[in-house]
Amino acid sequence: xxxxxxxxxxxxxxxxxxxxxxxxxxxxxxxxxxxxxxxxxxxxxxxxxxxxxxxxxxxxxxxxxxxxxxxxxxxxxxxxxxxxxxxxxxxxxxxxxxxxxxxxxxxxxxxxxxxxxxxxxxxxxxxxxxxxxxxxxxxxxxxxxxxxxxxxxxxxxxxxxxxxxxxxxxxxxxxxxxxxxxxxxxxxxxxxxxxxxxxxxxxxxxxxxxxxxxxxxxxxxxxxxxxxxxxxxxxxxxxxxxxxxxxxxxxxxxxxxxxxxxxx
Amino acid sequence: xxxxxxxxxxxxxxxxxxxxxxxxxxxxxxxxxxxxxxxxxxxxxxxxxxxxxxxxxxxxxxxxxxxxxxxxxxxxxxxxxxxxxxxxxxxxxxxxxxxxxxxxxxxxxxxxxxxxxxxxxxxxxxxxxxxxxxxxxxxxxxxxxxxxxxxxxxxxxxxxxxxxxxxxxxxxxxxxxxxxxxxxxxxxxxxxxxxxxxxxxxxxxxxxxxxxxxxxxxxxxxxxxxxxxxxxxxxxxxx
Numbered sequence: 427x428x429x430x431x432x433x434x435x436x437x438x439x440x441x442x443x444x445x446x447x448x449x450x451x452x453x454x455x456x457x458x459x460x461x462x463x464x465x466x467x468x469x470x471x472x473x474x475x476x477x478x479x480x481x482x483x484x485x486x487x488x489x490x491x492x493x494x495x496x497x498x499x500x501x502x503x504x505x506x507x508x509x510x511x512x513x514x515x516x517x518x519x520x521x522x523x524x525x526x527x528x529x530x531x532x533x534x535x536x537x538x539x540x541x542x543x544x545x546x547x548x549x550x551x552x553x554x555x556x557x558x559x560x561x562x563x564x565x566x567x568x569x570x571x572x573x574x575x576x577x578x579x580x581x582x583x584x585x586x587x588x589x590x591x592x593x594x595x596x597x598x599x600x601x602x603x604x605x606x607x608x609x610x611x612x613x614x615x616x617x618x619x620x621x622x623x624x625x626x627x628x629x630x631x632x633x634x635x636x637x638x639x640x641x642x643x644x645x646x647x648x649x650x651x652x653x654x655x656x657x658x659x660x661x662x663x664x665x666x667x668x669x670x671x672x673x674x675x676x677x678x679x680x681x682x683x684x685x686x687x688x689x690x
Numbered sequence: 691x692x693x694x695x696x697x698x699x700x701x702x703x704x705x706x707x708x709x710x711x712x713x714x715x716x717x718x719x720x721x722x723x724x725x726x727x728x729x730x731x732x733x734x735x736x737x738x739x740x741x742x743x744x745x746x747x748x749x750x751x752x753x754x755x756x757x758x759x760x761x762x763x764x765x766x767x768x769x770x771x772x773x774x775x776x777x778x779x780x781x782x783x784x785x786x787x788x789x790x791x792x793x794x795x796x797x798x799x800x801x802x803x804x805x806x807x808x809x810x811x812x813x814x815x816x817x818x819x820x821x822x823x824x825x826x827x828x829x830x831x832x833x834x835x836x837x838x839x840x841x842x843x844x845x846x847x848x849x850x851x852x853x854x855x856x857x858x859x860x861x862x863x864x865x866x867x868x869x870x871x872x873x874x875x876x877x878x879x880x881x882x883x884x885x886x887x888x889x890x891x892x893x894x895x896x897x898x899x900x901x902x903x904x905x906x907x908x909x910x911x912x913x914x915x916x917x918x919x920x921x922x923x924x925x926x927x928x929x
Contacts, residue, residue: 527835
């Protein structure tokens with residue numbers, strides 16, 4: 427199904443107050459969803475997944491290309507409009523990575539399945555910290571590797587034009603690359619996150635309180651510049667983590683600190 | 691009154707799905723009752739009672755649960771009409787893969803879970819193949835790829851069914867299911883209605899309580915297995 431726009435019409439928040447929202451997203455948009463835990467981020471993602479028609483708890487409506495979707499148009503073979511990726515998802519099939527991807531490609535009726543498997547494997551290895559081959563079982567992958575495989579597979583092989591991501595920060599993968607991969611495919615991506623690096627990557631950011639959207643932020647130039655510093659701090663952090671993981675002593679010179687971090 | 695038959699393997703989430711259905715129906719001021727068919731223990735009855743759902747329980751005990759269902763469904767409809775339900779839902783548990791309670795002209799739902807493995811949609815017979823709606827549960831804890839493969843294989847086993855993904859714990863996906871329930875056929879009575887698939891045959895000494903093993907004890911409709919590379923061809927025996 428071709429999704430050019432996705433429109434979210436507000437419902438009501440936990441206190442029954444009206445949510446004044448009319449948000450239209452277009453292909454290639456990355457919408458970051460932020461707010462304290464329990465503020466309604468997951469419920470919002472769930473509304474999009476269900477393509478709500480005022481029939482969920484929030485009362486929101488989600489329109490595809492300007493109109494309510496016909497459930498019959500969802501496709502007899504379960505061709506879903508929305509793909510979802512969350513921290514609690516795991517691989518449960520006991521298959522080698524290659525066989526697993528072949529099985530998925532087969533269910534998507536991909537003509538050159540072998541080529542596709544190679545592409546996904548390469549993309550997943552690009553995202554993961556530690557490399558892996560197609561021969562290893564999916565259930566034996568590390569947390570970061572399986573997250574990387576899931577992201578690469580969703581970006582390249584899931585036809586769903588809308589992707590929902592619920593928390594990917596703890597996975598030890600290259601988050602910027604992950605996002606580039608997902609966005610490149612002209613999908614509409616929603617990311618619920620507490621991670622500043624991810625939250626600043628979006629084309630727009632919506633924030634939640636008491637179960638409702640309370641604001642939509644479009645990053646300005648000053649924030650985009652600030653995002654560079656946030657990325658640098660994150661790089662530093664990753665660097666420290668690597669040192670500790672590799673069995674080194676961590677020595678930060680207080681004189682350098684503050685200079686090297688931002689001036690180079 | 692409208693009637694819906696719900697079937698699926700054990701622990702696939704039938705009761706959870708039905709409870710979410712009833713919650714949504716209540717919001718629309720539609721009353722519903724449940725008949726729960728089970729083999730051994732009526733544990734789930736308590737769950738329904740806690741949710742204040744009118745419930746009747748049928749324990750098949752030593753009888754084939756599928757045959758027990760069909761022998762009682764007419765009376766179930768009678769009970770539902772006496773109680774003036776808008777909708778009666780039957781939940782059949784303990785069925786074998788060869789079983790199917792679905793009736794022509796009555797909405798049939800099959801509930802299966804993704805954790806049961808990708809070959810499950812093919813292994814489950816008519817209760818899935820002849821259902822109108824297949825609800826797939828537990829998708830929230832597996833990868834997108836596995837959900838898609840599972841849904842694809844379900845579609846292959848039953849190309850006509852609507853496939854709905856649902857989380858039985860949170861109820862996520864219930865709005866998708868409810869959209870498929872908007873025009874359930876009205877059923878005055880199921881007297882004379884026809885099953886979508888014949889029930890498994892059973893008419894042998896074991897049906898009557900025989901417990902001993904051996905050809906000498908087998909009377910009636912029994913059949914011997916075939917084994918590879920055996921000279922003596924096995925025969926069906928109808929004594």
